[in-house]
Amino acid sequence: MNEAGPKIERNACLEVRKRTKEMVEAGARMIAIVALEREDGSIELIYSFDRQPGIVDFRFQILPEWEVDSVADIFTGALTLEREVVDLFGLKYKGIPPGLFLEAGKSPVAPLRRRPAPAKGGDEDG
Amino acid sequence: MGRATTIPFGPQHAAFLEPLNVTLTLEEEKVVGAVLNQGYNHRGMEHALSLDYRKSQYISERVCGICSFHHSTAYCQGLESIYGIDVPERGRLIRTIMMECQRLTSHLLALGHIAESVGYENLFMQCFRERELVMTLVNRISGNRVHYSMNVAGGVKRDISPEGLKDIQATMSRLRPRLRELHRVFSRDRTLSKRTKGIGVLSNQAAREWGNVGPVSRASGIPRDIRQDGFAAYSMVKFSPIVREEGDCYARMMVRMDECLQSMDIIEQCLPLIKDGPVAIQMKGHPKGEAYSRVEAPRGELVYFIRANGKTALERIKLRTPALMNVASLLAMLPGCQLADVPTITVSVDPCICCTDR
Numbered sequence: 001m002n003e004a005g006p007k008i009e010r011n012a013c014l015e016v017r018k019r020t021k022e023m024v025e026a027g028a029r030m031i032a033i034v035a036l037e038r039e040d041g042s043i044e045l046i047y048s049f050d051r052q053p054g055i056v057d058f059r060f061q062i063l064p065e066w067e068v069d070s071v072a073d074i075f076t077g078a079l080t081l082e083r084e085v086v087d088l089f090g091l092k093y094k095g096i097p098p099g100l101f102l103e104a105g106k107s108p109v110a111p112l113r114r115r116p117a118p119a120k121g122g123d124e125d126g
Numbered sequence: 127m128g129r130a131t132t133i134p135f136g137p138q139h140a141a142f143l144e145p146l147n148v149t150l151t152l153e154e155e156k157v158v159g160a161v162l163n164q165g166y167n168h169r170g171m172e173h174a175l176s177l178d179y180r181k182s183q184y185i186s187e188r189v190c191g192i193c194s195f196h197h198s199t200a201y202c203q204g205l206e207s208i209y210g211i212d213v214p215e216r217g218r219l220i221r222t223i224m225m226e227c228q229r230l231t232s233h234l235l236a237l238g239h240i241a242e243s244v245g246y247e248n249l250f251m252q253c254f255r256e257r258e259l260v261m262t263l264v265n266r267i268s269g270n271r272v273h274y275s276m277n278v279a280g281g282v283k284r285d286i287s288p289e290g291l292k293d294i295q296a297t298m299s300r301l302r303p304r305l306r307e308l309h310r311v312f313s314r315d316r317t318l319s320k321r322t323k324g325i326g327v328l329s330n331q332a333a334r335e336w337g338n339v340g341p342v343s344r345a346s347g348i349p350r351d352i353r354q355d356g357f358a359a360y361s362m363v364k365f366s367p368i369v370r371e372e373g374d375c376y377a378r379m380m381v382r383m384d385e386c387l388q389s390m391d392i393i394e395q396c397l398p399l400i401k402d403g404p405v406a407i408q409m410k411g412h413p414k415g416e417a418y419s420r421v422e423a424p425r426g427e428l429v430y431f432i433r434a435n436g437k438t439a440l441e442r443i444k445l446r447t448p449a450l451m452n453v454a455s456l457l458a459m460l461p462g463c464q465l466a467d468v469p470t471i472t473v474s475v476d477p478c479i480c481c482t483d484r
Contacts (some may be wrong), residue, residue: 029337032446034431048418048431053355055418077337080454081446088172101165101483112173 012060019073143468144479158459198277204432205279217281217405222359226389232424233382236476244321281406322376322437326459326471336455338478340426345377351424352422363395375474420470447481
């Protein structure tokens with residue numbers, strides 16, 4: 001585990017297509033896109049592939065307001081995985097709509113992101 | 127060519143056990159377009175699982191009622207990998223037996239469901255009658271029919287007695303001729319063949335592009351079975367992935383039927399390998415590190431990613447369930463089919479919505 005995480009790099013949002021294409025051309029199958037929020041509020045994205053005999057991944061760190069390039073035209077199954085990240089982390093993927101699990105205007109927004117800390121003396125539940 | 131009509135298929139539909147909506151565009155009886163709407167069962171399980179790693183081995187079983195033991199095994203394996211421990215052999219063999227019992231119950235449910243979708247009610251009931259033999263067996267072993275609650279990080283918390291092992295062997299002996307008879311019906315019945323052969327074809331190329339897993343991908347000629355990686359005690363038994371090339375509903379049905387017979391073989395191979403010894407080891411301290419964990423659940427590859435930072439709450443736990451990938455590929459199977467075949471095609475991917483939506 002890399003505690004510092006990868007560097008925050010704008011290029012990564014574009015680089016993801018190149019890296020995914022390399023993996024798919026090498027015969028790997030995308031198995032997951034793991035998103036997680038780091039202490040500083042940035043988002044770490046881990047693209048995991050099944051490349052026998054094991055799992056390989058590449059990971060990068062971005063700011064939540066950046067738009068990530070979709071890889072659904074390279075690997076069709078990635079569409080569902082990207083839509084899940086859009087819903088649960090509120091990230092933007094180029095050309096990928098929200099609404100896989102959650103309903104706009106009715107469901108919580110980005111439920112797997114940390115909530116802002118309540119004001120001192122305030123009641124978290126309102 | 128008729129005027130295009132759009133109709134909702136689900137979320138509440140006689141063909142579905144759980145809520146899923148497919149918006150179909152039809153020209154007369156032919157499906158020309160499909161849009162999937164899911165999320166009716168989204169429960170925020172990834173958040174719930176991250177709250178306290180000590181409770182998550184129980185919560186993970188509640189993700190799905192059909193492959194509950196596979197979920198807890200994947201979770202426990204992930205923690206064991208972070209702690210860097212090896213589960214005792216007896217514990218791994220018990221896990222393998224329970225996973226194969228659950229594969230039997232899951233596949234027999236899926237087969238019964240397919241039979242029902244083509245209007246074959248008595249075959250549906252026959253599948254569920256044989257399934258009940260396994261359900262009562264796991265109830266005798268674990269005390270539970272659905273959520274076995276046998277897994278703990280480090281092994282299993284409930285041993286199987288010598289009488290229990292004999293009981294498993296006796297049940298398999300009773301089940302085998304019954305499943306052979308079911309196999310004969312599923313493979314040879316003319317009505318069933320006509321309703322499933324050449325229907326809902328998913329080509330090998332499409333299965334690779336959509337990232338299909340489990341029986342759906344193996345029915346399209348992809349020879350991938352995570353059990354070959356040797357998790358639990360699968361490295362100690364002999365088996366080969368069941369693969370077919372047709373990619374249609376019939377192939378998906380028959381892969382599951384053949385895998386039922388294979389599960390019994392695996393269970394019977396495990397029984398004589400069980401030797402006296404511990405079934406679990408204890409772990410100390412809070413987990414720190416990250417791990418991937420994979421198992422071959424009845425619907426295919428189930429992936430857990432766990433990152434722990436030495437506290438009771440996990441930094442992240444991510445589940446990639448097999449149904450998430452398989453359900454999405456319905457968009458490749460439905461266009462071009464007849465409306466009457468939509469229930470059979472959707473059911474043939476064994477769509478577990480609890481797993482898909484989590």
